[in-house]
Amino acid sequence: MTDSPITRVARATPPGMARQVRGLSDRAIAWIFVAPTIFLLLAVNIFPLIWTIRLSFTNFKANRNRPVEWIGTRNYERILTDSDIWLSMQATAHFLFWTIFFQVLIGFTLAWLINRKFKGNDLWTTIIVLPMMLSPAVVGNFWTFLYQPQIGLFNYVISFFTGVDPSSFQMIGDVNLAPWAIVIVDTWMWTPFVMLICLAGLRSIPEYIYEAAEIDRASKWRQFWTITVPMVLPFLMLAVLFRGIENFKMFDLVVQLTGGGPGSVTEVTSINLKREAFEKWRTGYASAYAIILFVTVFGLASIYVKALNKVKER
Amino acid sequence: MRAFLNGLFRLRRGPWEMIASILIGVGIVMLMQPYVLILYTYSFAVTLTGTVMFLVVSHFPEDET
Numbered sequence: 001m002t003d004s005p006i007t008r009v010a011r012a013t014p015p016g017m018a019r020q021v022r023g024l025s026d027r028a029i030a031w032i033f034v035a036p037t038i039f040l041l042l043a044v045n046i047f048p049l050i051w052t053i054r055l056s057f058t059n060f061k062a063n064r065n066r067p068v069e070w071i072g073t074r075n076y077e078r079i080l081t082d083s084d085i086w087l088s089m090q091a092t093a094h095f096l097f098w099t100i101f102f103q104v105l106i107g108f109t110l111a112w113l114i115n116r117k118f119k120g121n122d123l124w125t126t127i128i129v130l131p132m133m134l135s136p137a138v139v140g141n142f143w144t145f146l147y148q149p150q151i152g153l154f155n156y157v158i159s160f161f162t163g164v165d166p167s168s169f170q171m172i173g174d175v176n177l178a179p180w181a182i183v184i185v186d187t188w189m190w191t192p193f194v195m196l197i198c199l200a201g202l203r204s205i206p207e208y209i210y211e212a213a214e215i216d217r218a219s220k221w222r223q224f225w226t227i228t229v230p231m232v233l234p235f236l237m238l239a240v241l242f243r244g245i246e247n248f249k250m251f252d253l254v255v256q257l258t259g260g261g262p263g264s265v266t267e268v269t270s271i272n273l274k275r276e277a278f279e280k281w282r283t284g285y286a287s288a289y290a291i292i293l294f295v296t297v298f299g300l301a302s303i304y305v306k307a308l309n310k311v312k313e314r
Numbered sequence: 315m316r317a318f319l320n321g322l323f324r325l326r327r328g329p330w331e332m333i334a335s336i337l338i339g340v341g342i343v344m345l346m347q348p349y350v351l352i353l354y355t356y357s358f359a360v361t362l363t364g365t366v367m368f369l370v371v372s373h374f375p376e377d378e379t
Contacts, residue, residue, distance in 0.1 A: 080354065080355045080356075080357070080358055081355055083351065086351065089345055089346050089354070090346060090347075090348045092346070093346035292358050295358065295361055295362050295365055296341075296342060296345060296361055298365055299338035299341065299342065299361050299364055299365040299368070300338065300342060302335075302338065302365065302368050302369075303334075303335040303338050303339065303368070306331060306335065
C-alpha cells in the first residue's frame with residue numbers, strides 16, 4: 001500500500017482528536033477551515049464599515065472626550081452642500097478620467113508594439129515595467145525634482161521641443177498645470193500595469209484566427225477592429241476597473257507631489273478626507289464623507305463588473 | 315421596449331439591473347460634474363438608491379427567453 005500524504009496525516013493525528021473529527025460532518029469540517037478567514041473578514045472589514053456608518057450619524061470627534069450626540073443626516077447634508085468638497089470631487093474626476101484615458105491609450109499601444117516579434121522585446125518589457133515597481137512616495141519625490149523650474153529635466157525637455165523658457169512655468173506651482181502634473185506622473189507610473197494586462201490579452205488570441213482572417217482577405221485594419229479589440233476588451237476593462245478604483249482613492253503620490261496644492265486644485269477626495277479626519281478631527285463628518293466615497297466606488301464597481309461579465313459572455 | 319416593460323413587471327433581473335446601473339451612472343455624473351450645485355447635493359441619494367437597488371435586483375431570476 002502506498003504511503004500517501006493523507007494516510008500520513010491520518011496516522012500523525014492524535015487518537016483523541018481523530019475520534020472527535022470522525023464525528024463531524026463534511027460541512028462542519030469545512031466551516032472549521034473557513035471560520036478563521038470569516039472571523040478575520042468580519043473583524044477587519046465588516047465591523048469597521050458598520051462602525052463608520054454608525055459614526056457618520058453622530059458629531060463624534062476622536063480627540064475630544066465628550067458625549068457623542070446623534071445628529072441624524074446632518075453630516076451628509078453638510079458634505080453635500082459644501083462647495084469645497086464639490087471642488088475636490090471635480091479634482092478627483094479630472095484626475096480619474098485623464099489618467100485612465102492616457103493609461104489605456106498608451107498601455108494598449110505599447111502592448112500592441114511589444115507583442116510584435118522583434119529582437120530584445122523581453123528587455124524592453126522589463127524596462128517599461130520598471131516605474132510600476134517603484135514606491136509611489138519615491139516616484140512623487142523624484143518627480144518634484146524633475147518638475148523644478150530651474151534644475152528640473154522636465155521643463156528643459158518641454159523647452160527643447162517648444163522653445164519656451166524653462167524657468168517661465170512651474171508644473172506643480174501653477175493652478176492650471178498642477179492637475180496635469182499629477183496626471184503625467186500617475187500615467188508614467190501605471191501605464192506599464194495596463195500594458196501588461198493588455199499584453200496578456202493579446203497573447204491569449206490564437207494565431208489561427210488571424211490566419212483564417214488572412215485567408216478571407218481581411219485587411220490588417222479590419223483584423224484589428226474585429227479580432228484584436230473585441231478579444232482584448234475584457235482584459236482592458238479589468239485594467240480600467242483596477243486603475244479606476246485605485247485612482248479614486250489616490251493619496252500618496254499626490255501628497256508627495258503637490259500636497260493638494262496650489263490652493264486646493266489637486267486636493268483629491270482622499271487628501272480632503274484625511275484632513276477632515278486627522279487634522280480637523282471631525283470624525284463623524286469624515287465618516288459620512290467616507291461612506292459617500294464608498295457607495296460611489298461600490299456602485300461604480302458593480303456596474304463595471306456587470307459590463308465585464310456581459311463582454312465575456314459575447 | 316415591450317420585452318423590457320414585460321421584464322420589469324415580471325421582476326426579471328435584466329431590466330431592473332439596467333435601471334439600477336443607469337441610476338448609479340447618473341449619480342456619479344451628478345457627483346462629479348462642475349456645473350450645478352443642486353445636482354451635486356442630490357447625487358448621493360441617487361447613487362445610493364441605484365446601488366441598493368442593484369444589490370436587491372441581482373437576486374431576481376434571469377429571464378428565460
